[in-house]
Amino acid sequence: MSDTSKLIQGRTGQWEIVLGLEIHAQVASHAKLFSGAAVGFGAGPNQQVSLVDVAMPGMLPVINRHCVEQAVRTGLGLKAQINLRSLFDRKNYFYPDLPQGYQISQFKDPIVGEGEVIVERDDGTTFTVGIERLHLEQDAGKSLHDQDPNATFMDYNRAGTALMEIVSRPDMRSSDEAAAYVKKVRTILVYLGTCDGDMEKGNLRADVNVSVRRPGEGLGTRCEIKNVNSYRYIQQAIEYEARRQVEILEDGGKIDQETRLFDPTKVETRSMRSKEEAHDYRYFPDPDLLPLDLDPAWVKAIEASLPELPDAKKARLQTQYGLTAYDAGVLIIEQARADFFEAAAAGRDAKLVSNWVTNELAAKLTAGNLEIEDSPLKPDEIAELVALIEEGVISSKIAKDVFERMWAGDGRPRAIVEAQGLQQVSDTGALEKIIDDLIAGNPGQANSVKEKPQAIGWFVGQVMKATGGKANPGTVNQLLKSKLDIE
Numbered sequence: 510m511s512d513t514s515k516l517i518q519g520r521t522g523q524w525e526i527v528l529g530l531e532i533h534a535q536v537a538s539h540a541k542l543f544s545g546a547a548v549g550f551g552a553g554p555n556q557q558v559s560l561v562d563v564a565m566p567g568m569l570p571v572i573n574r575h576c577v578e579q580a581v582r583t584g585l586g587l588k589a590q591i592n593l594r595s596l597f598d599r600k601n602y603f604y605p606d607l608p609q610g611y612q613i614s615q616f617k618d619p620i621v622g623e624g625e626v627i628v629e630r631d632d633g634t635t636f637t638v639g640i641e642r643l644h645l646e647q648d649a650g651k652s653l654h655d656q657d658p659n660a661t662f663m664d665y666n667r668a669g670t671a672l673m674e675i676v677s678r679p680d681m682r683s684s685d686e687a688a689a690y691v692k693k694v695r696t697i698l699v700y701l702g703t704c705d706g707d708m709e710k711g712n713l714r715a716d717v718n719v720s721v722r723r724p725g726e727g728l729g730t731r732c733e734i735k736n737v738n739s740y741r742y743i744q745q746a747i748e749y750e751a752r753r754q755v756e757i758l759e760d761g762g763k764i765d766q767e768t769r770l771f772d773p774t775k776v777e778t779r780s781m782r783s784k785e786e787a788h789d790y791r792y793f794p795d796p797d798l799l800p801l802d803l804d805p806a807w808v809k810a811i812e813a814s815l816p817e818l819p820d821a822k823k824a825r826l827q828t829q830y831g832l833t834a835y836d837a838g839v840l841i842i843e844q845a846r847a848d849f850f851e852a853a854a855a856g857r858d859a860k861l862v863s864n865w866v867t868n869e870l871a872a873k874l875t876a877g878n879l880e881i882e883d884s885p886l887k888p889d890e891i892a893e894l895v896a897l898i899e900e901g902v903i904s905s906k907i908a909k910d911v912f913e914r915m916w917a918g919d920g921r922p923r924a925i926v927e928a929q930g931l932q933q934v935s936d937t938g939a940l941e942k943i944i945d946d947l948i949a950g951n952p953g954q955a956n957s958v959k960e961k962p963q964a965i966g967w968f969v970g971q972v973m974k975a976t977g978g979k980a981n982p983g984t985v986n987q988l989l990k991s992k993l994d995i996e
């Protein structure tokens with residue numbers, strides 16, 4: 510059953526969006542897929558180029574074993590079939606950023622077959638996206654159009670860099686689901702160490718296939734939006750494109766299958782070229798490369814070396830620490846965040862620790878543009894702060910002040926509490942005096958509490974005010990109830 514909240518309301522009725530994604534992920538590797546040239550961001554133009562990368566006559570490609578291992582590792586992380594025999598094909602097209610005149614890719618026999626990814630929605634529910642395949646291929650160079658008014662310059666540093674293309678089934682039905690899917694795949698790749706997931710540098714980008722249909726009908730004609738490299742752009746591109754298609758169809762038109770570009774400044778997609786078919790590329794097996802035959806024992810060894818992956822970690826955090834699916838889901842988005850949590854949670858109230866890590870600490874890190882690995886506050890300091898709350902030394906409210914001082918570099922939480930005299934007032938004598946004075950000075954309020962017990966909140970607020978927020982709320986409530994003679 511389709512979820513009606515995700516449908517587009519058109520003039521003539523409702524439409525369903527159907528989305529499939531091709532994610533291009535740059536393989537984390539020091540060298541290119543078929544040459545020993547270095548891979549890395551920030552080198553000067555054409556400083557990381559070998560004769561193979563620019564297809565000088567007589568050059569021959571040699572497969573990089575590490576890149577193959579990374580593809581297998583990724584396939585295993587996507588719970589996918591590893592194909593022990595795969596082939597490299599030439600995908601022929603001419604473009605200045607591709608000096609060979611063809612891209613070495615995998616067409617009929619990719620290294621990884623079908624798999625699946627479980628994706629969390631924001632509300633904590635999950636859905637499954639089928640993976641059709643993952644194949645290895647070369648990236649192209651870059652055309653620079655802004656260096657000279659009359660010429661295009663070429664930078665071949667990226668030419669020949671290894672990419673994994675991860676092709677999904679058309680299993681997503683909204684822009685939110687598409688963004689959540691890319692986030693989840695990114696998290697898995699980063700956990701595996703097979704791609705750094707840096708979307709700003711274009712190291713992970715998506716081609717989005719968008720079509721629309723009446724609910725319950727067969728698939729409509731799709732358009733492919735190329736190279737979208739942020740979650741927000743993915744969502745904007747999908748929403749614009751789906752609307753565009755609905756308008757055409759409602760006007761009685763037809764969708765042309767084509768490749769489109771997303772323009773982030775205008776927030777629209779526009780036609781790039783009519784969609785080519787596989788035969789336009791005249792694919793054939795690359796005669797310079799032997800079939801890739803994997804040793805099953807090698808694949809098993811890679812499998813044995815996989816780290817704990819996001820889904821398993823999430824399940825473990827739920828059972829081991831009693832966290833909700835939502836809290837565990839937020840913690841596992843980054844491995845370092847989950848590690849930080851576990852280091853702080855040992856022996857503490859895990860729910861409280863999780864709240865501090867995902868709320869206050871996360872907000873400060875985001876504001877300071879810091880990764881959790883670089884947090885100035887360490888897990889043992891958060892643990893100490895939570896211990897102070899658990900011991901009743903400070904209230905949660907005071908803990909926020911203490912946290913601010915910790916962040917400002919005032920020292921460890923226990924020392925801050927002592928130096929600033931922030932301990933909760935649980936001393937009944939002192940509190941009794943304040944309460945007696947309040948009741949004596951406000952007889953009208955005291956009487957109304959006897960009729961309307963919830964009016965006790967006013968007295969609690971006054972006691973808090975009088976103690977600078979340091980009164981132990983439990984003690985205050987208890988004392989007020991006995992003095993006002995309620996319950």
Ligand code: MN
Nearest residue numbers: 533614646674
């Ligand atoms: Mn591709």
